Amino acid sequence: MLRTRRCGHEPMNQGTPPEELPTEVLDDVASAVRAEVTRVSRLPGGINGGAVRVQVAGRTDAVLKAAPRAHPHHLDETLRAQRVVEHMRGRGYPTPAWLAVGATATHVWQLMDFVDAAPASELTPSLVEQLMEIIELQAGQASEPYDHWSYAWRVATGQEPAAAGRDPDEAPEQSRLRRSIAGLSGYSPAVSALVERLRLVSADVPPPRDAPDMVHADLATPGNVLVVDGTVVAVVDIGNAGSGTRAIDLATLVWYCFKDPLLDDVRGRLWTRILDLVGGEGAAVLTAAHTLHMLEFPIRDGRDDVVPQVVERGHRALDELDSLR
Structure with missing residues (x-):
């Protein structure tokens, strides 16, 4: 659930800026693809560095991203994302192909197709x-x-993994976020009141029984949507993709659709689809979980000016959902 914005590629956590990209990473990529790899330029945008446009000898341009190894399972998580990409592309999903994945002693990297398109500057009714x-x-x-x-x-209920009746495969980043979210109430009385409200709407909801759909987990961030003349040609930032209910991605779209009154009508259609998929209780859980994440990010980063906006939008989302349930 990390929020990053890039052009023509999927971002990774804690990317390494190209000027700091170790030579051994480029050498490892070249060995994997059996061709010379030449750095072209750093790609713009994003809050995490590390996306580099490269030329692979004998092929079109590609995008290379490298991140310092964050934990022992970092490469396994990247390979998982690669499998999701291959699976979904086989079903017509518009995400760029991953050409190779690998790791050095210090970094995990991925090489993918370069998409010559611009990231959406904002969501519009047509894009939604x-x-x-x-x-x-x-x-x-x-x-x-x-x-x-x-x-x-x-996240929404504050329960530990064992409360779901099974031992889920929770990634280190998920565990870290969940622990950070657990301490949000101490930030301010306004945040505490919103967190309490979010917990209450989720308190009696039982854990979900299945996870049938692919979940992108950050499809709604405009910068993760690449467009040409107003038409979506690719969606990126698929590194955190997994399973669940596709209503998760719809609920994320709802959040971003509060930014512009022109999106009010399409937001109503999003709510209707979410309620059709997971019902009122499920919609409450997804709204609560997403709001808590949106609180955690600025509080963690010390962006105190953003927090009141998130609090206001969180209450607005719950009010709107209550009127529809």
């Missing part, structure tokens, strides 16, 4: 409608046991 159609391609396509649905329930 297109994304809703793309999300439907995720139906029944869960292929990896990386369950965002159960994780959202744990």
Whole structure:
């Protein structure tokens, strides 16, 4: 659930800026693809560095991203994302192909197709409608046991993994975020009141029983949507993809659709689809989980000016959902 914005590629956590990219990473990529790899330029955008446009000898340009090894399973998580990409591309999902994945002693890297398109500067009704159609391609396509649905329930309810009745495959980043979210109430009385309200709407909801769909987990961030003349040509930032309910991605779109009154109508259609998929209780859990994440990010980063906006939007989302349930 990390929020990053890039051009023509999927970002990774804690990317290494190209000027700091170790030579051994480029050498490892070249060895993997059996061709010379030449750095072209750093790609713009994003809050994490590390996306570099490269030329692979004898092929078109590609995008290389490298991140310092964050934990022992970092490469396994990247390989999981690669499998999700291959699975979904085989079903018409518009995400760039991953050409290679690998690791050195210090970094994990991925090489993918370069998409010559611009990231969307903002969501529009047309883009949201297109994304809703793309999300439907995720139906029944869960292929990896990386369950965002159960994780959202744990975040919303404050429950530990064992409370779900099984031992889920929770990634280190998910565990860290969940622990950080558990301490949000101490930030301010306004945040505490919102957290209490979010916990209350989720308190009696049982854990989800299945995770049938593929979940992108950051499809709604405009910079992760690449467009040409207003048409979506690719969605990126798929490194955190897994399984769950596609309503997770719809709920994320709802959050971003509060930014512009022109999106009010399409936001209503999003709510309707979410309620059709997971019902009122499920919608409450997904709204609570996403709001808690949106609180955690600025509080963690010390962006105190953003927190009141998140609090206001969180209450607005709950009010709107209450009127529809």
